[in-house]
Amino acid sequence: MAPAIGEDAKLASSTLYEENVHFGTHLEVWGSWYDTEKKCWGYACCKGTRQRQRRCPKTAPLAEGEVEEEDDLEVKVSRRLAELLEKNPSFCGDVPTPDQEKIWSDVELRNYVHSNGLIRPARTKGQQKPEPTAADWKVLELEPGTDPAQLKKAYRRLALKFHPDKHHGDKDKATATEKFRKVVAAYEAIAGHVAEIPAVAATTDGGQKRRWRIVVVD
Ligand SMILES: [Zn+2]
Structure with a gap:
């Protein structure tokens, strides 16, 4: 049976980058260079091997004091978890996969996020x-x-x-x-x-800030 149109659309939108399309500020495409030492592909423009680093050091050098964005870190999460993470920007615990957390109740998942990954439901x-x-x-x-x-x-x-x-x-x-x-x-x-874990507002005193990007998979 052919997949429903909705399924196709979902697949298409979850493809985050396309082949032969320039990424970020790189002048060359991903795969235009091969690092024989690290044995991995990279960008020929800067010989960078971090695929998801948008900034090409050749075209956009870091300003003094600027910190490199780690945008090659991405995690796939369910929609309900994405919504919770959105509301809890300081969460920096382990992110459960949709498969892991699908058997958790909403309260359990919320508790997990509110406790910064500390209170994992016993199953x-x-x-x-x-x-x-x-x-x-x-x-x-x-x-x-x-x-x-x-x-x-x-x-x-x-x-x-x-x-x-x-x-x-x-x-x-x-x-x-x-x-x-x-x-x-x-x-x-x-x-x-189950005890409901109260949410604590994100700290602004130089506390940890999430460095990864969220991709919703359901
Ligand atoms: Zn580059």
């Missing part, structure tokens, strides 16, 4: 929900049996306090991350459902 069939312990209540700084409204409030406060995106410097971040994980696990054990 073991028949996994038992952990029974809450006194230690779980202690992590949330509550007395055992505190009412659900207070529980939720405490969880949110501590999740935001220890959110890895709010901590900088390796040591501080590692300590906060550990605490954050414990807070989430304790809340899930007590509440009996």
Whole structure:
């Protein structure tokens, strides 16, 4: 059976570059040069072997202090993940493939992004929900049996306090991350459902900025 027209159109639009079409500011096409040392193709104009580097050093030298754009990094994601990443520009965790995340619920995927890839849904069939312990209540700084409204409030406060995106410097971040994980696990054990990870606004103090491009595949 021939593919539906929509399928064809999708394929065509996902082809990001065409053969023999000049890319970026390069004067020559990709494949116009072969680097025998690196054993890979490149651009003859600048002998560059990074296919997705738009800037040709010969035609557009870097200005002083300018940083090279790493536009040869691209990741293929589902539409729902692309939308989440759009809203969370500081996300810099591992990007799950559409195949990996298709069995995650929307909440799980959102949690994954909001936790910067830290809280990956556990997907073991028949996994038992952990029974809450006194230690779980202690992590949330509550007395055992505190009412659900207070529980939720405490969880949110501590999740935001220890959110890895709010901590900088390796040591501080590692300590906060550990605490954050414990807070989430304790809340899930007590509440009996998946904890919603609050989003933290992207930091502007020279924090990490995503360096890769997103390609939607569904
Ligand atoms: Zn070039």
